Amino acid sequence: MLLSAPAAYFYSMKFFSLSLILLCCSLSTTHAQDSATFRRISDQILLKGECYEDLRVLSKNIGHRLSGSESAAKAVTWAAETLKKAGADTVWLQPVEVPHWVRGKESLKINWTGNQNFEAIPMLSLGNTVGTDGRDLEAEIITVNNFDEFHKLPREKVAGKIVFFNYHFPQELVNTFEGYGVAGPYRWLSPTYASSKGAVAVIIRSISTGEDDVPHTGSLRYADTVKPIPAVAIGNHSANRLAAQTAKGTVRARLNSNCKMLDPVMSYNVIGEIRGNTKPEEIVLVGAHLDSWDVGDGAHDDGAGCVQAIEVIRTIKTLNLNPSRTVRAVLFMNEENGLKGGLAYNDSALANNENHILALESDAGGFSPRGIGLEMSKDKQEQIRRYRHLFLPYGVYDFEQEHGGADISPLKRRGVPVSGLIPDPQRYFDLHHTPADVFEAVNHRELKVGAVVMTQFIYLIAQTGLN
Amino acid sequence: MLLSAPAAYFYSMKFFSLSLILLCCSLSTTHAQDSATFRRISDQILLKGECYEDLRVLSKNIGHRLSGSESAAKAVTWAAETLKKAGADTVWLQPVEVPHWVRGKESLKINWTGNQNFEAIPMLSLGNTVGTDGRDLEAEIITVNNFDEFHKLPREKVAGKIVFFNYHFPQELVNTFEGYGVAGPYRWLSPTYASSKGAVAVIIRSISTGEDDVPHTGSLRYADTVKPIPAVAIGNHSANRLAAQTAKGTVRARLNSNCKMLDPVMSYNVIGEIRGNTKPEEIVLVGAHLDSWDVGDGAHDDGAGCVQAIEVIRTIKTLNLNPSRTVRAVLFMNEENGLKGGLAYNDSALANNENHILALESDAGGFSPRGIGLEMSKDKQEQIRRYRHLFLPYGVYDFEQEHGGADISPLKRRGVPVSGLIPDPQRYFDLHHTPADVFEAVNHRELKVGAVVMTQFIYLIAQTGLN
Numbered sequence: 028m029l030l031s032a033p034a035a036y037f038y039s040m041k042f043f044s045l046s047l048i049l050l051c052c053s054l055s056t057t058h059a060q061d062s063a064t065f066r067r068i069s070d071q072i073l074l075k076g077e078c079y080e081d082l083r084v085l086s087k088n089i090g091h092r093l094s095g096s097e098s099a100a101k102a103v104t105w106a107a108e109t110l111k112k113a114g115a116d117t118v119w120l121q122p123v124e125v126p127h128w129v130r131g132k133e134s135l136k137i138n139w140t141g142n143q144n145f146e147a148i149p150m151l152s153l154g155n156t157v158g159t160d161g162r163d164l165e166a167e168i169i170t171v172n173n174f175d176e177f178h179k180l181p182r183e184k185v186a187g188k189i190v191f192f193n194y195h196f197p198q199e200l201v202n203t204f205e206g207y208g209v210a211g212p213y214r215w216l217s218p219t220y221a222s223s224k225g226a227v228a229v230i231i232r233s234i235s236t237g238e239d240d241v242p243h244t245g246s247l248r249y250a251d252t253v254k255p256i257p258a259v260a261i262g263n264h265s266a267n268r269l270a271a272q273t274a275k276g277t278v279r280a281r282l283n284s285n286c287k288m289l290d291p292v293m294s295y296n297v298i299g300e301i302r303g304n305t306k307p308e309e310i311v312l313v314g315a316h317l318d319s320w321d322v323g324d325g326a327h328d329d330g331a332g333c334v335q336a337i338e339v340i341r342t343i344k345t346l347n348l349n350p351s352r353t354v355r356a357v358l359f360m361n362e363e364n365g366l367k368g369g370l371a372y373n374d375s376a377l378a379n380n381e382n383h384i385l386a387l388e389s390d391a392g393g394f395s396p397r398g399i400g401l402e403m404s405k406d407k408q409e410q411i412r413r414y415r416h417l418f419l420p421y422g423v424y425d426f427e428q429e430h431g432g433a434d435i436s437p438l439k440r441r442g443v444p445v446s447g448l449i450p451d452p453q454r455y456f457d458l459h460h461t462p463a464d465v466f467e468a469v470n471h472r473e474l475k476v477g478a479v480v481m482t483q484f485i486y487l488i489a490q491t492g493l494n
Numbered sequence: 495m496l497l498s499a500p501a502a503y504f505y506s507m508k509f510f511s512l513s514l515i516l517l518c519c520s521l522s523t524t525h526a527q528d529s530a531t532f533r534r535i536s537d538q539i540l541l542k543g544e545c546y547e548d549l550r551v552l553s554k555n556i557g558h559r560l561s562g563s564e565s566a567a568k569a570v571t572w573a574a575e576t577l578k579k580a581g582a583d584t585v586w587l588q589p590v591e592v593p594h595w596v597r598g599k600e601s602l603k604i605n606w607t608g609n610q611n612f613e614a615i616p617m618l619s620l621g622n623t624v625g626t627d628g629r630d631l632e633a634e635i636i637t638v639n640n641f642d643e644f645h646k647l648p649r650e651k652v653a654g655k656i657v658f659f660n661y662h663f664p665q666e667l668v669n670t671f672e673g674y675g676v677a678g679p680y681r682w683l684s685p686t687y688a689s690s691k692g693a694v695a696v697i698i699r700s701i702s703t704g705e706d707d708v709p710h711t712g713s714l715r716y717a718d719t720v721k722p723i724p725a726v727a728i729g730n731h732s733a734n735r736l737a738a739q740t741a742k743g744t745v746r747a748r749l750n751s752n753c754k755m756l757d758p759v760m761s762y763n764v765i766g767e768i769r770g771n772t773k774p775e776e777i778v779l780v781g782a783h784l785d786s787w788d789v790g791d792g793a794h795d796d797g798a799g800c801v802q803a804i805e806v807i808r809t810i811k812t813l814n815l816n817p818s819r820t821v822r823a824v825l826f827m828n829e830e831n832g833l834k835g836g837l838a839y840n841d842s843a844l845a846n847n848e849n850h851i852l853a854l855e856s857d858a859g860g861f862s863p864r865g866i867g868l869e870m871s872k873d874k875q876e877q878i879r880r881y882r883h884l885f886l887p888y889g890v891y892d893f894e895q896e897h898g899g900a901d902i903s904p905l906k907r908r909g910v911p912v913s914g915l916i917p918d919p920q921r922y923f924d925l926h927h928t929p930a931d932v933f934e935a936v937n938h939r940e941l942k943v944g945a946v947v948m949t950q951f952i953y954l955i956a957q958t959g960l961n
Contacts, residue, residue, distance in 0.1 A: 069666065069668065070666045073665050073666045073668070074665055074666050079705070198540050198541055198939070199536065199537045199540045199541050200540075201536065201540070201887060201888055201889065201943060201946075203939070236939060238546070238938050395862075395918045395920050397864075397889065420668060421668055422668065422864065422918070424891040424892075425891075451862045451889070451918060451940075453862050453937055453939040453940045453943060454937050454939070454940065457937070457939075470920055470921050470924070471705050472665070472670070472703060472920040472921070472924075473918075473920045473921065476668060476920060479668075
């Protein structure tokens with residue numbers, strides 16, 4: 028784009044439509060002050076924010092950090108130190124026993140041609156899956172396009188086979204999280220379904236929007252009633268090829284993997300807070316998860332949320348905002364393959380009779396923010412929506428989705444109002460749970476604008492409360 | 495992000511807030527039908543759109559395509575063929591004489607230490623600048639942080655020197671296009687200012703949001719009253735270093751460049767249209783520019799807009815939408831360093847007494863769409879805003895900015911209502927006019943959702959008109 032004339036230099040920013048202004052005019056007494064504070068927060072983070080540099084350190088010096096790993100332990104130490112430096116009054120570690128799943132060497136080789144030539148293709152075992160103990164598991168592949176097709180198959184067509192679940196991510200859904208909702212069960216449930224009819228292993232088309240061959244890992248859970256069988260994901264290009272080839276004739280595969288579940292390990296949620304000025308017993312929580320899958324950097328998922336939560340603390344402290352209520356950042360452990368951190372936090376909150384007036388999680392990637400999800404009573408939703416005009420200049424317009432976060436779902440089940448940052452969803456499921464989720468895929472400004480909006484929202488709730 | 499339980503699979507999408515529904519209820523008779531057509535357009539492009547593949551061909555098979563270059567000529571041929579294949583009723587080339595500026599070999603070497611050691615740093619000559627005819631131009635560098643500082647300097651402090659304009663892109667502006675508006679004059683005007691006080695060359699800090707050392711080219715224009723002097727851009731890291739070093743003591747530089755303006759070349763705007771069903775004489779224009787700078791792939795700027803405009807034609811044809819008014823895609827030549835295509839198009843439209851009821855340009859990158867700019871009378875703005883609810887499910891909420899496009903600005907000056915697609919602005923000025931503006935920096939879904947919204951908007955106007 029060229030600026031062809033000085034007249035083109037100034038793009039006017041008239042974000043406030045007449046209808047919204049009319050809707051909100053009853054709030055105008057506090058508007059000017061809130062709006063000025065919102066701007067101070069934005070200037071601070073966009074000009075002097077440190078979240079992007081924090082993410083570089085977490086991604087590049089520590090790297091991916093699956094629960095139970097050495098790097099997860101390093102991440103705990105780093106997070107505690109960083110929260111302290113950011114200015115939290117108190118920082119502590121909350122013990123959490125976490126599962127310790129390890130991948131090890133693995134391969135999936137396909138016999139495309141019917142001769143003895145098996146070709147390795149890009150693959151990742153799904154998280155928590157059993158492996159083949161380092162032995163070749165060889166069998167014929169049968170392809171089904173969805174659960175309906177699978178459920179119609181008699182047991183004898185499935186027994187002894189590797190079932191390929193060739194379900195496509197529904198690309199037509201503009202909100203890719205809806206698509207994830209539809210496709211996600213193919214990761215969670217396929218191994219259980221296949222095992223129940225005697226299959227020896229499962230291959231899934233990755234839960235992926237990518238036009239590429241990148242495999243996506245992610246959790247599965249076996250039903251107690253079935254024998255656990257190995258489950259792996261392949262990228263979209265390989266999936267296309269496999270679907271075409273199995274339609275033509277018999278295709279065999281050799282799977283070899285060493286993944287297994289080891290004994291649980293003691294780990295920690297990392298917590299830092301700024302004590303409220305007038306109502307310290309009321310807690311506003313801002314959270315993210317510190318663990319990641321064991322590929323890539325875990326940069327969008329969820330390093331981004333972690334460094335944004337830390338930035339909330341840093342900004343409130345740096346600007347001396349002195350919140351009325353306590354603002355607490357919680358970096359949860361083990362969101363990806365157990366949710367033990369979220370459960371332990373909730374247990375502790377319950378035991379200590381803590382009063383959480385709201386919890387927000389950022390766990391949908393470090394992309395430009397577009398909305399804030401509100402899972403709470405209609406009254407509380409309406410109370411928050413009265414402030415939506417304040418967020419419009421920051422590109423945040425959508426307060427209609429009911430979206431929180433996995434780590435804070437145990438709080439929600441106890442009646443705590445929960446929220447989720449809603450970033451632009453187009454790129455997330457190209458990267459999610461893959462080797463491509465690296466620091467370089469995060470844009471510094473998108474990450475920071477997200478942190479701006481989180482800080483504004485958390486501070487607003489810390490000042491106004493939620494009745 | 496993990497989906498921890500089946501209950502989490504479904505993120506509800508209640509985009510229509512009560513207030514907006516109330517505002518729009520008078521339009522509900524046409525809503526259902528419009529909404530269904532919008533959805534058909536979206537499904538078609540998200541599932542079967544070809545714009546991403548088109549962009550791969552334009553970026554990777556043809557590459558960057560500065561006006562007058564051989565690749566620009568190839569792009570013209572490709573665009574005409576692609577528009578024809580996309581289903582345009584008529585495709586034609588509109589002759590445009592364009593400037594032919596060439597870069598050639600170039601280097602900027604800095605003597606950081608005061609000894610005889612000159613170190614080359616990443617740089618790009620600004621577009622249309624004069625060069626040094628392949629000879630070393632060596633001089634001392636003086637740094638100014640802005641025009642105010644420069645204007646206070648007496649001529650004798652400037653004469654014979656290389657002036658380094660160290661103006662920082664204002665990162666605090668959430669809308670980076672506002673920042674570009676503020677910083678842009680440092681690219682346009684610095685060479686003229688510096689020359690007027692006898693400087694021998696200009697270095698500018700790139701007009702860049704990047705936290706990197708990537709130089710950004712882009713146009714300048716010399717005032718007729720000054721002697722043209724060479725002007726180059728350096729990346730932010732080098733600019734930081736240069737500012738620090740010149741604050742400490744004397745720093746000299748050697749500039750060597752071969753860029754020059756050759757004789758003008760005959761080139762073309764590429765135009766394809768679908769003739770209107772009932773009011774063919776009323777034209778709805780969708781445009782972008784086919785030329786690019788001579789670095790990178792010109793993928794966001796503006797390959798993205800070109801393939802989106804072609805997708806508009808393809809989708810209207812494929813879905814048999816039979817627009818009432820004529821829909822015309824125009825791929826303008828020479829937006830970057832002359833705007834000759836936009837001027838020629840306007841001359842032709844005037845000569846042929848054509849009736850353009852609206853022109854939309856996509857030239858702000860292939861990112862997720864967030865709004866549609868409206869540069870037109872208040873009445874027409876309000877007429878379009880009545881349909882805003884239709885765009886909300888596609889993430890487009892902002893109809894408040896007055897934003898069109900450079901190529902359609904000559905039409906605007908004659909009173910034609912103009913519009914501009916407004917994508918998310920956070921990443922654009924990291925990439926704009928750089929070697930990093932490559933195909934790989936464009937996300938397939940973001941590009942397609944942009945094409946969806948353009949098609950919806952163009953088709954809407956083609957059906958409803960604009961009174």
